[in-house]
Amino acid sequence: MALRCAGLFLSKELSASSQIAKQFRQLHISTACAGSNFLKDSPNTALDKSILERYRKLETPANRVQATYLWIDGTGEHIRLKDRVLDKIPTSVNDLPKWQYDGSSTYQAAGENSDTILAPRAIYRDPFKPGQNDIIVMCDTYNADGKPTKSNKRAACQAAIEKADAEEPWFGIEQEYTLLDVDGRPFGWPANGYPAPQGPYYCGVGADRVYARDLVEAHAIACLYAGIDFAGTNAEVMPAQWEYQVGPSLGMKAADDLWVSRYILHRIAEEYGVVVTLDPKPMKGQWNGAGAHTNFSTKAMRANGGMKAIEAAIEKLSKQQERHIRAYDPKEGKDNQRRLLGALETSSIDKFSWGVANRGVSVRIPRGVADAGKGYFEDRRPSSNCDPYAVCDALIRTCLLNE
Template structure:
């Protein structure tokens, strides 16, 4: 396969299908793990950087780290620029360009792609200074949103329903890997004991890399993310954290920035983060991004009826949501949503109270109170939260 693709590159005869295969090769976990065996990151003396972080910088100069989502719909890219003043709002930040042909978003002959700043965060990697992280979305040369820019359409939907006050809370699950591609802490030539003792656990034989997880929580709070909590998950080396509940776009912005922060911290620990929804085959839980959703009417007295009405709408749009809930339009979730290991079947919509084997769950407390929110358990851990939240809004509120 690799030789065939290389030949096509030389002949300039890449078809869309082969381009997709090339992208998968470039981003595959196998290729990354082979490279990481030789990664020099962990050999660097991290204390040296601290000498320079303590230097005083000019008061009118600010480092801004611009983040964006590349053409895979899964990966974060970034580059830094120095600004001449501390921005007081997002409007003070300039647009910027980058080479979209190197991020699967443009052709080389017309590669300039535009970054538009959308949200500002404090930078936890430059503490005590004025420096910021800037979450952006991306636009082609003609001014249209790139195909991987799901934020633009979600923003358009949110502007139509401001009075509904949509809230989102997202539970991000992820798995930590060592440089050989095995779950972190797992035996090199075998498997740990079956699932059971690891969820919300304590102990060196049950929990791995808690220091990394706690560093991530602190950094997210410093950045200004609506960070709600964290816990060890059912599979060893698997963790979860939560963002929200937040109104409108913020939960999705927060999730992307929190993913970036997590991966940056993992760089320093020499650990790999994967958002693959099924990193280990067999009787091991997959990883999701369960999304909790409510409107003002759902949170009001008698809101359970509004919740049940929204679930009825979702039941009629199951295929649409499955396509929106992972970057490969359901192909990743096929490996995870198998009707067992706390998942529903990808082929059939279901719902219930306090049931974790359904598509949509109403928590027990919500059913008792008669108001609140519901949890959509279908989104994969590598989902684009803009696409997930947009689908919920357009189905449940806009009746599309």
């Protein structure tokens, strides 16, 4: 796996990404304009998207760049953003200025001392802006005294990754999510009832089995354009539920990519008038929940005979169940209480377990890994609304730093 410098997204990959941009915008425009086929009660679908496209065709000054600064608010699971115009094209995050915002409006500061600092950390190309140099900037957040805000899990994760740098930790994250109507019901479900039981929907095809595929495909194209290590997508077990994957990526990139991909997903859904929820158990009863299964490996695990290193890491994880449950959802386990029931392809929240090719355990070793005797393991406990920085941090500190 080769990592790509963020600056390359603005230069060497420009021509290679132009076709992706064209595909995204064509699909984005055609499907957004068909909003009446989606949610008639969402005000966003009433807007004529072709008006915005008319302005997107206007040329902007070559030396002016629109930068969308993203950050995680005080809930630990929602994205906020604001835009600023730069007077030069940045080649790395070091060229980007720090910024501030009103933390009292994002659950992160008191009104009498509300200025909260945004520190740029990663650059992505922006699929929503017309300029080829316009960017998305993933930031983390700091209080006025320079200390990380409570919801800034990235700072601790970065410190852990730096300590474990020689181990070359890789992460791949499987993000499950559910599409909702504006009334909170899963998108495409009958208004006064339920769809047929689970079975035909996973990786399905057909109008009676799959809902909003256009939205999903637009998201994939936009993520590829942005420079995310986007690995794939599929319909999930519950109707109106989908999954996409990012990684495998070295160090911090998978977690940064996941947050930016979530932002892109919400933005596209916003124009359709569809609501995206990362709730780990959006529907009670015999319906699958949603997770963010996290695949983890090190240089030793990927080498010949790596199964020994994998089993050693799993042994360490077995002794830290409570710590990881607290780290794996933003409410320190309360969200996962509704999902990790020991049923519907989940393990029990109270008991650690592992196995080969078993989707009802805490940690799964894929069949191909067991056969090869090397590779990675999948931690199936993180919830769909987890903070990936907290998840990656916990895995490194338990498995590599022996904390």
